[in-house]
Amino acid sequence: MEAFFLSMGEKPFRAQQILKWIHHQGVDDFDQMTNVSKVLRERLSECAEIRPPEIVSQHDSSDGTRKWAIRVTGGSLVETVLIPDGERGTLCVSSQVGCSLDCSFCSTGKQGFQRDLTAAEIIGQVWLAIKSFDGFPSTNKRIVTNVVMMGMGEPLLNFDNVVAAMNIMLDDFGYGISKRRVTLSTSGVVPALDRLAEVAEVSLAISLHAPNDTLRNELVPINKRYPIAKLLASCENYWSKQSDTHRVTTVEYTLIAGVNDCVEQAKELAVLLKDFPCKINLIPFNPFSLSDYRRPSKNAVDRFWKILNAAGFVTTIRSTRGDDIDAACGQLVGQVADRTKRSERHRANYTQTQVLNVR
Known part of the structure; x- marks a missing residue:
């Protein structure tokens, strides 16, 4: 500038x-x-x-969650979600049009991938979210107190634009948000995470979702390239490069009924993470079309939590917010001109599976 x-x-x-x-x-x-x-x-x-991005639609949940569908250059739509919680407002920001990683429990991955968002399109989501409440920082109404790079896309696969946008979030001439309140969530792109350690000092969350490589290979395919041990080592390297070495990684674990929510898997997760500085966020699976996965029972979630808690981990259960407007974790679906043709394959496979089930 x-x-x-x-x-x-x-x-x-x-x-x-x-x-x-x-x-x-x-x-x-x-x-x-x-x-x-x-x-x-x-x-x-x-x-x-x-020129901010264009809001195509806005939906308000009964719990106060607000979701925007935003049109970006080229006509595709991405989604942004604001989750209010008392004086705290967490904004989930998208980094790509679609996603190339195709995690099995995420609706965004089923749409395929078109392109990376520019830094302007990323920070524009923050601008629009605050503008919609007339609550810019100068008015002392901090509508957005926390930002999570956890919307559509894998942030570390759009490295330069995501870092540039996060810098504006942190900067005093931008939004002045604390580095503890800007979080990058990744599925585990290890080389980019190692690079991030050299240029950023934001909070870190990893999408783990499994206690071993065999299961994680199925749920998070990028694990075949960067298995759990490499990912955890990269996280430790990230924090070793920061000025505040006492901060820890947030481990996100989506609980899917009959897939990764049993007692043995909770115990295995506790063993896996016993020497890894972290806090654990359990996320009951949020259903969406094109998926046969089911949300676990409350008893299963509570049982999983108790095992981790007894093992000494700070463990929280994420409240499901905005599911009545498909704004909950894993439910974000924009409008993607899919270059990969993956969306067509998923629809065809899902339809075939449904037909076989009926027969």
């Missing part, structure tokens, strides 16, 4: 002024930037624009 203004013959401080108007005030009209000269405002209107 400073380089842009220098190219116009202006002073570098103009960058700070414009950033504050955009990210502190939510202004997208140069004419409203009253501490900028009229001449410069006219020049900016001629050569630049502030």
Whole structure:
């Protein structure tokens, strides 16, 4: 931004002024930037624009969760979800149009993959979410207190754009969110995670979902390339490079009935993680079309939690939020011009399975 203004013959401080108007005030009209000269405002209107992504639809859940479908360049839709909880508001932000990883329990992966989102399209989701509540930081109404890169897509496969967007979330001229309140969630792209340790200091969550490589290979196919031991070692390396070495990784574990929710698997998970600094977040599976997986019973979830808790782990059970508008974890479905043809294969396979079940 400073380089842009220098190219116009202006002073570098103009960058700070414009950033504050955009990210502190939510202004997208140069004419409203009253501490900028009229001449410069006219020049900016001629050569630049502030263009947020387009909201196609907005749905509000009975529990207060809000989901937006956002159109990005090329016409595809991605989804963004805000989950309010008292004074806390967590925004789940998408990083890709679709996802290339095809985890078996996630509806996004069933759509295939089109492209990475730009840094502008990623940070634009934060801008739109706050704008929809008229709650920009300058008003002291912090609608978005936490951001999680856990929407559509694998963030580490869109490394440069995700890091650039997170930097704006953290920056004082952006949204000034604490590094503890910006979280990157990954399925385990180990080389990119190792690289992240050199350039970022955000919170880290990993999508584990299985206590051994055999099962995780089925649920999270990227595990065949980067198995659990390598992933955990990469997480430890990440924290060893941070200024605050006392922070821990959040381990996300989606509980699927009859797949990974039995007593033996809970005990195996406790053994696997016994020397790994972490807290565990159990996520009861949220059903969606094209999947025969089932949500586990409350008894199964509680039993799994008790075993981990007794083993000394800080373990939480994620409340299902926004499932009445398909905004719960694993349910995000945009509109993807699938380059991989995976969505067609999943629909065909699912239809064939349903027919066989009926027979």
